[in-house]
Amino acid sequence: MKKSILFILAMAAFLGCQSNKSEQTTSTANSDFATVVDDYYEQRLKLFPLEATQQGDNRYNDQLPNDISQAFLNETKTFYSNTLDKLKGFDREKLSDEDKISYDILKREMELQLEQYPFHQEEMPFNQFTGNTLGFGQLGSGESAQPFKTVKDYDDWLKRVSAFAVWGDTAIGTFRQGVATGRVLPKSLVVKMIPQMTDLVVSDPTKSLFYGPINKLPATFSAADKERLTTAYKKAITEQIVPTYRKLGTFLKDEYLPKARTTSGIDAIPQGSELYTYLVRTWTTTNDTPEQIHQIGLKEVARIRGEMEKVKTQVGFKGTLNEFFTHLKTDKKFYPYKKPKDVLDAFNSILAKIEPNLKKYFTTTPKSKFEVRQTEKFREASASAEYNQASADGSRPGIFYVPIPDATKFNITSGMESLFLHEAIPGHHYQISLQQENTSLPKFRRFAWYGAYGEGWALYCESLGKELGLYTDPYQYMGALGDEMHRAIRLVVDTGIHTQHMTREQAIKYMMDNEPIAEQGAVAEIERYMAIPGQALSYKIGALKIRELRSKYEQQLGDKFSLAAFHDEFLKDGCMPLDVLERKMDAWAEKQK
Template identity: 40%
Template sequence: MRATTHLPTLASLLLASVAIPVAAQAPGAATTSEAAPAPGEGAADARLRALFHDSDEGSLRRNPVQALFRGDMRYADQLGDFFSDAHIAAEREAARGDLAALATIDRAKLTPVDRIAYDVFRQQTELNLRGFAPDLVALSIVRPLDHFYGIHTFYPDLASGQGAAPFKSVADYENNLKRNAQYAVQIDAAIARFREGMKSGIVQPKLVVRNMIGQLDNLLAGGADQSPFYGPVKTFPAGIAEAEQVRLRVAYMRQISEVLNPVQQRLRDFLQNDYLPVARDSVGLSAMSGGAKLYDYLIESNTTLPLKAEAVHALGLSEVARITREMEAQKTKVGFKGTLAAFFAFLRTDKRFQPSSAAQLREGYEAIGRRVDGRVREQFSLVPRARLEIRPVPAFKEKTDAGGSYQSGTPDGSRPGVFYYNTYDLPTRYMWEMETLYLHEAVPGHHFQISLAQENEALPAFMRFGGNTAYVEGWALYSETLWPQLGMETDPYQRMGGLNDEMLRAMRLVVDTGIHAKGWSRDQSIEYMLANSPMSRTDATAEVERYIAIPGQALAYKIGQLTISRVKADAQKALGARFDPRKFHAQVLDTGALPMPVLEKKIADWVKAGGK
């Protein structure tokens, strides 16, 4: 479960460190100015805002596809250069320049809100810069794709007519053809990087390679007219002349047949014939030369805290034990007489919990949404303007995709936020997990947090449209804990679904560190997850293979949730009857995704001010 748009940034493709929720502006808008100064802002605030603006503009020029996801069409004919030495050097130098400029601004002279922005920018930029250390880049750039963050996992959807790219004019269709051509160039560049890794001995696990081969087989299945890339020309918006439609269909068919399918076939054959034989049998980073140092960095970059693998592992074991006791209580409540393991088997296999159709899932989620909407304002004074749609995961990636995910909409509402639910292996999409999944991915989880951030024009762009995994996923997991206040999980089986999802995040602390720091195998990790939860083998397998592909990312959920829950408990204790959950949630949500240390300080300052 995640809130991501798989953008090929160094943070994702090179280091797989942060799944950034990408927001959007109104189509055609340009991010060329910051919000007007607020009362009380002085010269230092103006300089800080100018730095944020210039930094963001530079980032969009270097990573133009990020602008496209925002709805900023200035670079709509460009995809970006992800794998070159020049791009890496430019990102590194930009981070150094931003920190140097930040150091010239007196933090003490800033407004309280801009002090928060200053702290977020410094913490994130310093952490990103550490990721550009030559030894870490050398371990990452030669593994440019995996089955979770590879360009082949996000770009076909972007170009399909069903993703974030607009297809409203002839120019939109032409821009897409240009991006498609650049996609082919980047695939070849990725192959070249893989070959460098073959020489240096830094390679992906065989498991990851086989999964990528399977994804490419799905993309190549059927004729050119069955390709996701043909999607935009299957239907056209009103206003595009028939002659243009004919011309564009021919152009798209030719590009798919002569450029896109051949390059994807080239990548597929390279992975199968050249790379797979030399890929490693091991799955953890600790088995790779230099991998332990890389994992240390990935833990901190994902959690925003300087944690060590051993401490995270121990925390996970403690949380697993606590949640197990709560699961035992639910088992007793429903009158099940067997062991907890037998109860898990019952939840996995009893037909009453298995959807009979994909439509039943959709209708169920829509009904849950209506129930949550009826209660959510009891806990939230801030509610986003953005609409929410509920859709199935696209078929070409459903096998390796999460059980649920979220894609952000636009601040102006022209594109809704989307909650994706997975229908692959339908009998394993248990209905007892639906309520908690909705709370996490939709309302008040990712849809609230991401939409409120991007709709807040008072924030600098990097806070509206960026983030860190610990906050983004920590908030979504925290949202699951609001089930009593929102009238969810009153059925003990749905409550087991909530505990199962919480258990998943606790097990991630154990299994991710087990794989990458303790030498755990894939099968050992899967069996651990099945022994401690009622999740299906399909889900457990996808989860474990995800941790193998993107080390450290899965740690952020529980670390973030525990931090938010702890600061809430501290605030409740300090404020007593003055504590208002609506005001607390507004404090957490109204400044975008904060690193955990910055969030803790913000809430502590709010409590000192009386929780007003």
């Protein structure tokens, strides 16, 4: 008996020792892993300093990488390879649950990034929707993420200006390389890019968008600093910024436009089909094929048309659905606004309406402030409504930008309530702010973005309208259905353009046949899908997954299901690929049981 007790005690001590060793091993693994992910984040900010600026990290505000140069591409490729090698040195099973999520996200990200290089996307370095040419204008206007509060801030921007001139020359070189290899943009996009360049060419530097920061020089600056900076900014505008935009505009008009392609889809360029499949995986974070997504889109379009028919009947309209669309676009009663302030006030009133109900469905809400603003004039003509995230430290609010080129042409049936839920609250503002404010997350996750998660969440939020006290007006509900239809149409036309030779004109017609959108709006949307293949798929694919998970847990948990708890759990760990998300949410549902 004594021997047995001694044996048990000895075994217990041995197992305890092994357990301690195991805990120490796990602890060491987690500590080493934290170092790797922190190093990844820091190295990434050095490579992509504009991301740092957007996040309110001002350490690299004087830098603008030549991100389309071969040297930069080689550097990023090495960076991704090295990070992946470090990750492979860890036993995933020895990591904590939270670190397993980080591991899965980062491994997938590095593998995907390393797949991009053979496609040579740098040979189409910008278009009318994305690229340094637009982002540089926003930053330099003094109305965006680039701070202009201290003398150093002003000097930092001047250094970025010098780098922009180098980037502009490289862009022309890579465009020429694309012409040589057959990787060129569609003509219909290039035509829109040219005025974006020429509109920023001015003879008087004080009339330049980039003179904005000088118009707002802080009173605390010394007279000498004010004089020096004013002179330096005039010189930078005249000798660097204006010549760069003039050079780009002339190149696009005289040399590139005649060689641009007449086709619409990315499958028309070398390796285009493979590139599109890659972009679909990147944007949707799924392995769904373009054809599967196309079929989902067709089914959703049919379903939503049925809902629209019900609204048409409810309001007593006697014609066809397409005639109803025309009525919504043309009846003067749907255009009540006289000036931009009227539109902005209407959006702010939506927030007042939903605030009492937000508390029922969201326990955790962001600390970051929020504003509705009119989109800046220089980019308003081709811009969509959008959300610009708050800075992580709360010094800059989250901004919902609304383009209002002409307030008298702003239609109230365009889905104002659903647009607010998507772009503002509880859509992008809640999701991005809560993610940034969660300091327990590794930094690479605090500032991560996955369209299927982020845009999926924002589109899912549109479906909360009735629960939040909106869509009581059938025309606003019709607007919400129009917005949902818009995302369903994207599944059909994005895949159609890039894999089924659907032309720009056919895609525009399909869109106008299935939603109450003006031709100008349809053109801008379709050209966006041509310019950024696959991006538009992420919204609906993500929203369908979130709704699927919510329905699954409602059935599984019954009375134990709390919508507020579901929303909190969904948002608390930030953006992640959909497969990683589902594993995390399934584990949460098990604990609720």
